[in-house]
Amino acid sequence: MATTPTTTPMCMDGVSVAAVRRFMSQLGDYYPGGFDHVTTADACIKPVMHRTRETQCSVVDLLRSTNPEEVRPATVFVSHAWQYKIVDVLTTMLEYAEAEDEKHKNEDDGTKKETFFWFDLFCINQHPSHRTSLTQEQIGTTFKEAIASIGQVLLVLTPWSDPVPLTRAWCLWEIFCAISRGDDVLLEIKLPQHQRQELRRAVTTDASAITNMLVDVRAEHAQAHEPADREMIFKAIEESVGFQQLNKAVKDQMRAWCLDMAESFVVEMEQKGDTHSSEYALTCRQVGNVMDEFGEWGKAIALYNKNLACSIEQLGHEHENVGKAYNNIANAHDSQGNNDKALEYYHKALDIFTATNGRMHHNTGKTYNNLGEAFRAKGDYAKAIDCYQQALEIFLADGSEEHAAQPLLAAAALNNLGSTFQHMGDYARALEYHERTLAIRRKVLGEGHPQTATSYTNIGALYLETDEYAQAIELFQKAVDIYTVSLGERHPTTAMTLSNLGLAYDNSGQLDQALEAYMRALDIVLAALGRTHIILGTLYNNIGKVHAERDDAREAIKWYEQALEVYRHNDLDTHPSAAQTYSNMGNMYDALGDSSRALAFLTTALDIEQRVLGPDHTSTAKTLENMGIAFSHLGDHCSALDHITRALNIFTTKLGPKHPQTRKTTDNLKTVQDRSMATPS
Known part of the structure; x- marks a missing residue:
């Protein structure tokens, strides 16, 4: 100018x-x-x-x-x-x-x-x-x-x-x-x-x-x-x-x-009537991938369906490219939290790849891996582990872990096995799988590669769950350093790792450092992905959590409300992450003494979780427990005992009696029992 x-x-x-x-x-x-x-x-x-x-x-x-x-x-x-x-x-x-x-x-x-x-x-x-x-x-x-x-x-x-x-x-x-x-x-x-x-x-x-x-x-x-x-x-x-x-x-x-x-x-190709060519199919798929990366999953699914229809028309129902189209549709549904739809399309892809490529082909292995992710999201860990192990068998068919034809695919399956055992509370096996994943990535890709940083992040998350905060902070910081050099300090992946670092600081009681890391992450995500990206829901939730721990329930509610706005904008108000936010809102209103309003939010969370994740999922159990505590504050000890007992049964079955969450819920149940006995009938 x-x-x-x-x-x-x-x-x-x-x-x-x-x-x-x-x-x-x-x-x-x-x-x-x-x-x-x-x-x-x-x-x-x-x-x-x-x-x-x-x-x-x-x-x-x-x-x-x-x-x-x-x-x-x-x-x-x-x-x-x-x-x-x-x-x-x-x-x-x-x-x-x-x-x-x-x-x-x-x-x-x-x-x-x-x-x-x-x-x-x-x-x-x-x-x-x-x-x-x-x-x-x-x-x-x-x-x-x-x-x-x-x-x-x-x-x-x-x-x-x-x-x-x-x-x-x-x-x-x-x-x-x-x-x-x-x-x-x-x-x-x-x-x-x-x-x-x-x-x-x-x-x-x-x-x-x-x-x-x-x-x-x-x-x-x-x-x-x-x-x-x-x-x-x-x-x-x-x-x-x-x-x-x-x-x-x-x-x-x-x-x-x-x-x-x-x-x-x-749109230009459609206006010209060019909707039957291989170029049109490719363009729909790639633009669908763009929408997927930006979190526009509804648009991604629509474009992937166009790619699917064109691919079937050109190649028939059993072609490998049709299987890839089903995989893309499934991935987008998975990102939206539509686990059942994702499973439906992954199974279609698996049938095609098995028929066209054979059971031991890497496309078949990738689809088993994806199926495992969908089952894990539903909380069906046994089926998830079976799928991951089948994928690993395919990827390791021609060599050892570090010398297989496609060691990085083997690393992905190992990583997912580690994450699943981590969800189950089997931290020893989880650490074993994550360390095997790290060894492959360091050897094949090098110390400074983003995938190596991802392994450090995953091991850090494991230490976070076992309350080993110093080790978690060290590994998250190492991952941030790698991402900053390899992807840039303003990259969304760098931001999400900063969010993990913030969570480690948060759990260790270092709330100022936690908030600093979260706000750095928020600045990056807002700049890189805009104000409506789904990642913001997680960040707003985490920032709200810090304010909750500072006993500033009203400030926490403001951040949780922003998270809900993000989910609603993305038509994800029935997503498990939205349910978590409703649950957090409920806890804050309970902390403010408005237990009736708290129960309204917690009931919304429970409805979503039971419908999307199932009645026996650990997230469902956590909301049941929070509802029980709110009922207790209202003096309805019968409902309180019922909800917390149901939660305890789920945790005991899913995580085992020695898991920290199971023990915490047992303590809460005892507290409510003591209150009910102390309250005159």
Whole structure:
């Protein structure tokens, strides 16, 4: 963004499409060998300043005297970076105008809606003797109002993989000025056509391409050509929303754009009638993967179903690719907490892989592994272990653990076995499997690989459950360090490991350190994944838990309510994680002495858990126990004893009589029994 005079109000006139086209042809006169390499900054010197040298005016002022019909009040503000290739900016502007014409061509109000661009290269006098910086007031107020008066902002984004505007102070401020006005200003983000095709190729090759692009937006690190401009923009940010809120707002906007862009690749093919090709099937699958990574599981399932239908049409019902489609659908249902649906589709995939690839093929083994995950989520640990062991048998058929053909698949099965035994309270066997997993990953991938860090995280989680907090903190910190180097300090995986670190600090009673780790994780997730991602539910819950332990029930409830908002937004208000939050809310209201309200939340949690996890799941038992305690506080000792006894029976069966949770519930039952005996009948 260039500077503008302060002696007169900002000129809000724009230039026509015809003027933009003519300017492109003039570039050819100045660069006869081609102008693909010419930046916007270069074009400022030749031809802008050259053609206005005699009049010492802006391009808009020159057009007023030569082609007055090409100057009108601007209808769109162009946000761009001056190091862009000028041809990218101009062609994107022309593509935008063409799309606007197409959008309005069927409107029958009798007026033609022409596009006029407010483009700083044209609308600001670029001659040094006529150019001064904006004042602080103009940056903070006048500039914002000027964008609002135009009503539309076109953000030219390039390159797609590392967008320059996200590193430039002016561009970030322009984006914020647009999105802060809500529906009053429309922000449209457009890639130059060649970049759009590059993004499409990247998505169909690797679905994580878009996710990787969105890892970091940090306005406080943005640069400006003029240091004084940067200083005033930063002051305007600090005096209005602050950097954290600006980063979140821009990130949310970029996330929404990324999802729309990915979805548009499918829509374009459907509009052309290309819904029966292998390319269409591939695009649906990969865009489904994008939605899956962003937690948009409903959209992911819809796209995976399109991929499935097209694959069946092309290849028949028994093809390997059809099995992969079933697997993808199952994974998305699993992420949503729809365990029964996940099991249904995993079994379909298993039948196909067994028939087409054979029982000992790695695809069959992967599906057994996935089945194990779904059974474990349901609390059916025996079936989960059987599936994992079958997967491990397949992966180790041709060698020892560290020398198998696919040792990392063996490591995944070993890891899942460790996690399952951990859920069962068999910590010795869990540690054995996790350490075998770690040994493979360190040997095959190295100490600094993210999967090695995952093993450290899992072993840390095991130590966390056995109350060995110092070891847990050490391993979580080691994992954070590895993720920070290998994935980046602003990556969602780094954030979730910080959350684990916070939990270890929390359980060890170091609440300040816990809250610090949680808030660092929250900052990363909000920036990287937006304000509605499912991961936030876990973080809000954890932060609420710290406040609960500080005996600040009202503050805890505020965080739990935010967690519930996330689950509702994602249509996951019947997910087990939502049930946990309802249970936490109930406990807080019980702590505040409102046991009747507490029971309402706990009953909601119990209904979800019994329906989704089953009546004998340990989470169901924990809610039963909490309900029993609430009934006890209301003086209903009969109901209290009934609920806690039911919980104790589940814990004893699932975890064994010596498990810490079983012992804790036994103590609670004894406390209620003592109260009931002490209460006069």
